[in-house]
Amino acid sequence: MTDQFEPVIIGFTCNWCSYRAADLAGTARVKYPPNVRLIRLMCSGRLDPTFVLKALSSGADGVMITGCHPGECHYLEQNYKALRRYLLLRRTLKQMGIEPERVKLVWASAAEGVHLAKEITTLVEEIRALGPLQWPTSITGNGKKAFLEGSSVKEAVA
Amino acid sequence: MTTEKDKEHKVGVYVCHCGSNIAGVVDVEDVRDFAAKDLEGRGVVVSRDYKFMCSSLGQELIEKDIEELDLDRVVVAACSPHLHEKTFRNACSKGGLNPYLCELVSIREQVSWVTTDKGQATEKAKAMVSGGVERVLQNDPLEPLSVPIHPATLVVGGGIAGIQAALEIADSGFPVIMVEREPSIGGHMAQFDKTFPTLDCAACILTPKMVDVGGHQNITMHTWSEVVRVDGYVGNFTVTIKKKPRYIDEDLCTGCGICTDKCPKKIIDEVFEAGLGYRKAVYTPFPQAVPKYPVIDYDNCIYFQKGTCKACEKFCPTEAIDFNQEDEYITIQVGNIILATGYDLFDARRVTQYGYGRLANVFTSLEFERLSNAAGPTNGEIVLRDGVTQPSSVGIIHCVGSRDRNYNNYCSVICCMQGLKFAHLVKERTGATVYNFYIDMRTAYKAYDEFYQRVLEEGTLFVRGKVAEVTDAARLPGEEGKLIIQTEDTLAGKQRRIPVDMVILSSGLEPRHDAYDVAKLFGIACSSDGWFTEKHPKLDPVATMTEGIFIAGVAQGPKDIPTSVAQGAAAAARVLGRIQQGEIELEPVRASVDQNKCSGCRICNTLCPFNAILFHEDRMVSEINPALCQGCGTCVAACPAGAISGTGFSNDQIMSQIEGLLMLNVAPVGGAV
Numbered sequence: 001m002t003d004q005f006e007p008v009i010i011g012f013t014c015n016w017c018s019y020r021a022a023d024l025a026g027t028a029r030v031k032y033p034p035n036v037r038l039i040r041l042m043c044s045g046r047l048d049p050t051f052v053l054k055a056l057s058s059g060a061d062g063v064m065i066t067g068c069h070p071g072e073c074h075y076l077e078q079n080y081k082a083l084r085r086y087l088l089l090r091r092t093l094k095q096m097g098i099e100p101e102r103v104k105l106v107w108a109s110a111a112e113g114v115h116l117a118k119e120i121t122t123l124v125e126e127i128r129a130l131g132p133l134q135w136p137t138s139i140t141g142n143g144k145k146a147f148l149e150g151s152s153v154k155e156a157v158a
Numbered sequence: 159m160t161t162e163k164d165k166e167h168k169v170g171v172y173v174c175h176c177g178s179n180i181a182g183v184v185d186v187e188d189v190r191d192f193a194a195k196d197l198e199g200r201g202v203v204v205s206r207d208y209k210f211m212c213s214s215l216g217q218e219l220i221e222k223d224i225e226e227l228d229l230d231r232v233v234v235a236a237c238s239p240h241l242h243e244k245t246f247r248n249a250c251s252k253g254g255l256n257p258y259l260c261e262l263v264s265i266r267e268q269v270s271w272v273t274t275d276k277g278q279a280t281e282k283a284k285a286m287v288s289g290g291v292e293r294v295l296q297n298d299p300l301e302p303l304s305v306p307i308h309p310a311t312l313v314v315g316g317g318i319a320g321i322q323a324a325l326e327i328a329d330s331g332f333p334v335i336m337v338e339r340e341p342s343i344g345g346h347m348a349q350f351d352k353t354f355p356t357l358d359c360a361a362c363i364l365t366p367k368m369v370d371v372g373g374h375q376n377i378t379m380h381t382w383s384e385v386v387r388v389d390g391y392v393g394n395f396t397v398t399i400k401k402k403p404r405y406i407d408e409d410l411c412t413g414c415g416i417c418t419d420k421c422p423k424k425i426i427d428e429v430f431e432a433g434l435g436y437r438k439a440v441y442t443p444f445p446q447a448v449p450k451y452p453v454i455d456y457d458n459c460i461y462f463q464k465g466t467c468k469a470c471e472k473f474c475p476t477e478a479i480d481f482n483q484e485d486e487y488i489t490i491q492v493g494n495i496i497l498a499t500g501y502d503l504f505d506a507r508r509v510t511q512y513g514y515g516r517l518a519n520v521f522t523s524l525e526f527e528r529l530s531n532a533a534g535p536t537n538g539e540i541v542l543r544d545g546v547t548q549p550s551s552v553g554i555i556h557c558v559g560s561r562d563r564n565y566n567n568y569c570s571v572i573c574c575m576q577g578l579k580f581a582h583l584v585k586e587r588t589g590a591t592v593y594n595f596y597i598d599m600r601t602a603y604k605a606y607d608e609f610y611q612r613v614l615e616e617g618t619l620f621v622r623g624k625v626a627e628v629t630d631a632a633r634l635p636g637e638e639g640k641l642i643i644q645t646e647d648t649l650a651g652k653q654r655r656i657p658v659d660m661v662i663l664s665s666g667l668e669p670r671h672d673a674y675d676v677a678k679l680f681g682i683a684c685s686s687d688g689w690f691t692e693k694h695p696k697l698d699p700v701a702t703m704t705e706g707i708f709i710a711g712v713a714q715g716p717k718d719i720p721t722s723v724a725q726g727a728a729a730a731a732r733v734l735g736r737i738q739q740g741e742i743e744l745e746p747v748r749a750s751v752d753q754n755k756c757s758g759c760r761i762c763n764t765l766c767p768f769n770a771i772l773f774h775e776d777r778m779v780s781e782i783n784p785a786l787c788q789g790c791g792t793c794v795a796a797c798p799a800g801a802i803s804g805t806g807f808s809n810d811q812i813m814s815q816i817e818g819l820l821m822l823n824v825a826p827v828g829g830a831v
Contacts, residue, residue, distance in 0.1 A: 006824035010816060016703055017683070023238045026267025034273045034282040037289065037819040040239070042747055042807055045765075046791030054813055059820040074681065074704070075790035076767040085795075110703065111685040117272070 007061035007127040011038040011120070012047050016074035017110045018066035024113030032117040033124045036064060043067070045078025049089045052103055057135075062102040062127035064120070069107040079107075097136035102127060167201035167295055170229040171287060172220060174211035174236035176266055183270035185280040189235065192284045197291050203227055211236050217249035224253030231259050231297065233290040235283065237266040240694075256299035258746070258806070263290040281825035285818075292818030296810040302743040303784070307393040307736050308493030310335060314385055314676075317345020318719055319711025320498035321367050322726030323733075328376035330734055335490055336371065337399055338381045340429070342447035344368055345500055349430060349524060351531035351538070353719055354579040355609035361533065365446045372448040382453055386487070388680055391788065392706025393493050393742055403483035405454035406440075410478035413450030417470035417479065418442070425458045432524040435535030440470050445533065454479075494706045494733040497690065498726060499676060501712040504559030504566070504665040511627045512555065512663055518543040519641055520628060520661045523576055530583050540587050542660055549659035552584045553643045555625050556596040560666030568687055570666030571716040574600045577664040578610055581618040592618045593656055595625045595645055603718070621656070623648045628661050667716045680707050689715045700729040705744065708732055747789035747806040753779045755801035762793035762802060 013019040019040050025032065041047060044067025052063045065086055067079040083105065090100035104123050108116040171193035175181035186207045194205035204223055208216045211234055223229055232255065234246045239262040247257035265283040273279035309332050313324045316338035324334045336343070347353075348368075350360035371377055380399055387398035406417075421438040430443040437443075439458040442450065460467035461481065471479040506514040506522045514520045519542050521529065532538035541548055554577045560570040574596065581592045599620075601607040614620070623646040632638045633655070640657035647654045669688030670676065677684045682702040683691040690709045693701040700708050710725040711717070717725070736742055751762075751771075758778035763771050770786035771793060773779075782793070782802070794804040803809070 003826065006826060008820060008824055010819060020240065020703070023240060023264070023267045026238070026264075026271040029271050031274055032272055034269070034275070034278040035824045037282065037285055038268060039289070039812060039815055039819070041791065041812070042804075043790035043792065046795050046804070046807060048795035048809065048812075051812055051816065055816050055820070058817055060816075071678065072683065075788055075792070076681075078765075078767065078790050078792045081765060081792050081796075109686075110683050110691055 005128055005131060007035050007124060007132070008059060009036045009062040009064055009123065009127060010055040010060045011036045011064040011066060012044070012051065013038050013040055014044050014067045014074070014079075015040055015042045017068040017072070018106070018108040018116060020110035021066075021108040021113045021116040024110065025117045026113075028113055030114055030117040032120045035124045035127075036120050043073070043075050043078045044082035045073075045075060047082050047085065049085050049092075052089060056098070056102070056133060061130075061133045062104070062123060064104050064106060064123055066106045066108050066116070069109055072109060098133070099130055102130060102133060167231050168203045168227060168229045169197075169201045169231040169233060169291055169294065170220065170223050170227065171197070171202055171205040171291065172211050172216070172232070172234045172236075173205070173207040173265075173287070174216070174234065175207065175209045176236065176270075177209065180236070180266050180270045183273060183276055183279045184265060184283045185276065188280050189265075189283050189287060193233075193287055193291070197288060200291050201231070201295060202291060203229070212242050212245050217245065217252075220246065220249045221253035224250065224255045229253075229255065231291075231294045233261050233263060233287060233294050235263040235265045235287050235290065238262075238264045238268075258300040259294065259297050261290045261294040261297065263287055275825075275827050278825045278827060281822055285820075285822040288821045289815045289819035293811050293815035296808065296814045298805065298808075300746040300805055303746050303748070304741050305391075305393040305744055306741045307739065308395075308491050309333060309737050310490070310492045311733050311737075312337065312385075312395070312397055312490070312492040312495045313498065314495065315345070315498035315500055315711070315713070316340075316343025316371070316379075316381065317498060317500045317711060317722070318347045318364065318367075319500075319713075319722040319726035320345070320496070321371055322723045323496045323498060323710055323730040324371055324377055325367065325374070326727050326730035327733060328374045332376065332734070332737055334374075334377045335492060336377055336379050337383050337385055338379070339384055340443065341382045341404070341441075341451075341453040342368075342443050342449070343371060343379065343381060344444075344446075344448070347719060348444060348446075349432070349531070350527050351534070352579060352583065354575040355605045357579070357582070361446060365448075368446065368448040379449060380488075381449060385679065388495070392744070393736075395492050395495060395706065397490050397492060397495070399488050399490065401486040401488060403456075403485060404451060405456075405479065405481055405483050406451050407478045407480045408449070408451050410476045411451045412476055412478075413442075413452075414475065415442075415452075416473050416475065418452055420469045420473045422467070422469060423458055423460050425455065431535055432522065432528050434525055434528050494708065494736060495680065496708045496710055496726075496729045496733065497676070497680060497682075497713055498709070498711040498729075499670055499673070499713045501667040501716070502670050504570075504668050506558055506663045506665050508565060509558055509663075512558065512625070512661070513628045513630075513641075514663055517628060517630055517641060517661070519549075519659060520663065522663050523573070523580070523665050526580055526662045530580075530587070538587075540584060547659075548588050549584075549590050550588075551591040551593070551640075551658040552588075552660045552662065553593045553595060553628075553641070553656060553658040554580050554662045554664060555628075555643070556594065556664045557624070558663040558665045559668070561597060566666060566668065566687065568716065569600065571600075572718050573664040573666055575606055575609070575718070577662075578613045578618075580662055580664070581613050582616065585616050585618060590659070593643070593658065594618060594620045595643065596620065596622060597624055603720075621645060621647050621654065632657075667712055670713070673713070680704070682707050682709070685715075689713065700725055700732060705742070745789070745806065747804065748784050748787045749782050749789065749791060749794050749802050749804045750784070751780050751782055752801045752803065753777070753781070755799050756780055757799045757801070759798065761796055761798065765792050765796055
């Protein structure tokens, strides 16, 4: 038994491509680390950046956003909107004092189970190298997770 | 953050063993106990594990609990929702629970099949169950959306798969619109001479079906046409078809062929005759073409290029020639679409060491089909490129462009049998010595291996090994003027040089060069090889992930004629089922605007690719048309006022699932839990 840091990562997947890539990785028995827990959305365009902040504030050390390759979106072009939000979100994270590398955008088609598994493996290693997410004290005041705590997030979004 | 509302819920959790598929890696009893104890405060009142939850006994377990324990939420930890979501939703319905109050957690595809460490797998499964429970608590009861199905069907591609699909549907009494890019339907099969393993004449079995399509009262054919735009969704697609100008008035043309006779311009026919024969500038690709109307080839027509000629117009007895025709766009309504767009033959020039295009007597499989075809450029005479000499020895090279990491990794399926068919035809018609160079001989399916045995008995020689090179550089006596095939003979364990007169490359099949564009046009996906992706590789081979779009034939992956026909019929059966139902139930995943919260900022208006969002100028609020909304949720994520909500994937559902998933840390490797 080793005591290496095991990051927890939340992955957002698109129902049409990356979620099926995860299915395919399973069917093909491709092994990858168990640190990523997936949430199915209908489209990467559904990704509200607050979901990412919510995940990070609730204990996740990293977030993976996945969607169809550019030009292959099931809803024509919504993955481009995910890309826009992702780039903005990374800047916001940086300004908040959080390493933007903790959030990663990955394109994976329904046929790319092996690719998705590889990306997950890489991201787990990258986050492991960054270490546990430390919320800057300027935001938390007295400790981790105080920001965006619990139900107040829902109100902020809803 | 347990609220009073949560406490009122009664959740049932069901953990599936899936035989040993899940239970072999995940400690299912531990997950069951975790749900029962640790999630009791979240409303879990019963937690069970069972060998196969999807079995009727497993489903009855859920139904009984709903009735007896008054469950109002169900979480099933089993396989991917893409496999069994429907199964468990139906079980809930039977038990009297709204089916959308059931969540499936994929602990097989996402845990047991992809995780090595048992402790880690079990902890991940627990976290996912926790996420599922939190999410299901936020689920709302929903009713499926019902969409009417337009009875017409579009079939794209007039090869054998498309023909079969069109005839099945049309014979059942429903309208079919067939679109074919070439001037005639028939596809690749029309070019073949014989079909393996029965050696039926391809034209003899295909042309009656082509004629059926051409004359069918329920089929509208658009040849020399392409689909350029697809709007709408299952049950109600609006498709725009571009009809390229034939420069022939189809209402007046009788198909007499005088224009072709009189046309002074001869061009090498690269498409139908594979470059071995000629055609005129006004032509039908082959005598049995359907429809019978010729096409004027703009780029080669003397009138179009030089401004004078019009020989065809002068001699046409019905004045059917119309040089003023232009692209015509027509719009049709259909309920379902079948894509049977076929394949491109692997370009053998890419394997430069085999010398195709450089060494005259190296032929591709399609060239040989035309050469051996009685209606072909040599009237079925198998001769060398000079047009007169019969070969006395022929080498047939298998797996050209297939099973080769330099080109395509996949097996093209048909090439072994095609190579055997060629061997038989050469032997039968010329008596030449025939060598087959193969990596593995693949003759699965009915009567195929018997054909292989027959060809063996006919005296065809087989050399097992991948050919290194075809060359005309003679080194040894007897090699002068021949093509020398340099190969490893893996059975004899040595290198061999075999001189032959003619080489036939059994080229593989490739996706159409524009398969990606076509996939994008119809909103479906391609595999990494470029074949259209089916909904499920085994259990749903003709449906796609886009409702209302079906695929058939080689467009889905390499296959032979019987399988293409079967797929065409299968796709037709799926479509007919839909048409008979009259309507289809769709997932009620849709967005809606709370008009009291909408500030009228219009941010969402430009985000929707389906133009589903209307803006009411008078009230300054946006509204979503549920018939147009496809449920992607982009507007939900973008609304700054939180006025838009999405059913099935609401903010509350996702936020709660995040919390549930993060309830547990990742277990250390090898850590006993």
